[in-house]
Amino acid sequence: MKLVNIGYGNMLAADRLVAVVSPDAAPIRRMIQDARDTGRVIDATCGHKTRAVIVTDSEHIILSPLLPETVAARIDEHKGTEEEA
Secondary structure (H helix, E strand, C coil): CCEEEEECCEEEEHHHEEEEECCCCHHHHHHHHHHHHHCCEEECCCCCCCCEEEEECCCCEEEECCCHHHHHHHHHHHHHHHHHC
């Protein structure tokens, strides 16, 4: 299992990732609220502004302080090192 840093020392299993989206759209905000109501939100922002919303295959929602582009770049970097091995 390979882990990807999603900000402030928090790690995510790369193979569990489904999507990385921006929290600005109303449907994403509703998705976050629904997940909060059912206890499926993991807040990894450490009190900072949420800049990326990560959806996992277990339908958990992870809030990250990094930009979606940064998270995607770290995941791509992870996959590149995995292919070289």
